[in-house]
Amino acid sequence: MTEAMHRILVVEDDPAIRNVLKALLESERFRLAEASTAARAEIEARAGKPDLLLVDLGLPDGDGVTVIRHVREWSPVPIIVLSARTAEDQKIAALDAGADDYVTKPFSTPELLARVRAALRRVTRGSDVGHVLKFGHIQVDVARRLARGPDGEVHLTPLEYRLLECLARHAGLIVTQGQLLQEVWGPNHLGDSRGLRVCVKNLRSKIEADPHRPRYLVTDPGLGYRLRPDDAIENRADS
Numbered sequence: 001m002t003e004a005m006h007r008i009l010v011v012e013d014d015p016a017i018r019n020v021l022k023a024l025l026e027s028e029r030f031r032l033a034e035a036s037t038a039a040r041a042e043i044e045a046r047a048g049k050p051d052l053l054l055v056d057l058g059l060p061d062g063d064g065v066t067v068i069r070h071v072r073e074w075s076p077v078p079i080i081v082l083s084a085r086t087a088e089d090q091k092i093a094a095l096d097a098g099a100d101d102y103v104t105k106p107f108s109t110p111e112l113l114a115r116v117r118a119a120l121r122r123v124t125r126g127s128d129v130g131h132v133l134k135f136g137h138i139q140v141d142v143a144r145r146l147a148r149g150p151d152g153e154v155h156l157t158p159l160e161y162r163l164l165e166c167l168a169r170h171a172g173l174i175v176t177q178g179q180l181l182q183e184v185w186g187p188n189h190l191g192d193s194r195g196l197r198v199c200v201k202n203l204r205s206k207i208e209a210d211p212h213r214p215r216y217l218v219t220d221p222g223l224g225y226r227l228r229p230d231d232a233i234e235n236r237a238d239s
Contacts, residue, residue, distance in 0.1 A: 006120055007031045009050035011041040011067060012082070013060050017105075021054065021082075024109055025116075038062035045071050052119055057083040057094065065097045072098030078119035078173075082107065088222045092176070095223060100173045102223070118172025133168060134230040135207040135216045142168055147206070159184065160203045167217070167227035176224040200225060 008025055012018045013036045022032055033048045035041040038059045045053065045067075053071065057064035068079055081094045084105040091102050101115050133140045138154060140147040142165050147154040156164070162184045167175055181190050189195065200219075204211040218226050 005031075006051045007033060007048065008116070009033045009035065009041070009044050009048060009053045011035045011038075011053060011055040011059070011064065013037065013056065013058070017056075024113070028113060030116075036060070038064070038067050041067045042070055045075070045077070050077060052116060053077060053079045054082050054116075055079055055099070057081060057085055057090070065094050068094060068097040068099050080115055080119060082112070091223060095174060095176050096178065100170065102174065115172070121172065133164065133227075136209055136230070138207050140164060140207070154206055156203070156206060159199055160206075163199055163203060164227070167225060168229075171227050171229060174220050174224050174226055178224075180224065 008030050010018055010021050010025075010032060012021065012034075015036075018034055018036070022034070025032055033044050033050060035044045036059075038061050041053075041055070041059075044050070055064045055067055059067070064081065064083070068081075071077065071079065078101075079099045080101045080103060081091075081099045082103050082105065083090075083094075085091070086104050094102060100119055103112055103115055133142060138147065138149045140154075140156070142161060145156070145158075145161050147156050163180065166180055166183045177193055177196060178190060180196055181192060184199075185192060185195065200217060201211070204214050204217050207216055208214045216228055216230075218228060220226060
């Protein structure tokens with residue numbers, strides 16, 4: 001599927017912002033559908049079957065979080081929140097409702113496009129994480145559980161492989177701490193944030209050239225983590 005075939009639903013009540021997004025996304029050869037209300041967003045999402053949703057949280061007839069939650073009841077389509085809300089609890093609420101990513105306004109256009117491309121790659125790739133992940137000179141075959149570097153085999157624990165597998169399914173996107181604990185540790189360990197931090201620290205020591213300044217396994221403070229292997233890192237004009 002090429003970018004020209006990707007259809008994006010923009011859920012935004014501000015006409016000026018919709019026009020900016022329309023010009024930006026169409027210049028990148030995406031097809032657009034628009035909705036200015038929560039009710040219209042759900043109709044467009046069901047009827048138009050978009051490949052990705054960009055959702056504002058403040059809508060005139062409801063909250064974007066409700067839209068996200070309703071769409072998630074029937075579709076795994078990637079959803080990126082685009083909102084002026086910056087409070088940590090509001091971001092977590094959107095991500096917990098099913099959003100894949102969160103971008104705050106005012107936004108950087110190169111960063112927004114990079115997030116969109118990362119989300120669409122997940123659609124194309126599906127849940128297949130059988131490919132080899134590349135972290136500089138380190139290569140990790142998640143399916144076969146083999147990791148190698150310039151000096152030979154790199155030992156990863158079963159827990160570290162499970163963490164990588166979960167992050168790789170959402171490469172480039174935020175995965176919340178709660179989601180990681182649920183999928184990697186199980187429902188009985190949802191409060192074990194310390195165990196998650198220790199596992200991330202150990203994994204960074206094995207795949208990062210400088211674990212104290214991670215490039216591949218990055219933290220979104222208060223939210224969770226992103227995995228950005230070399231095949232998922234975008235070149236950004238403002239980086």
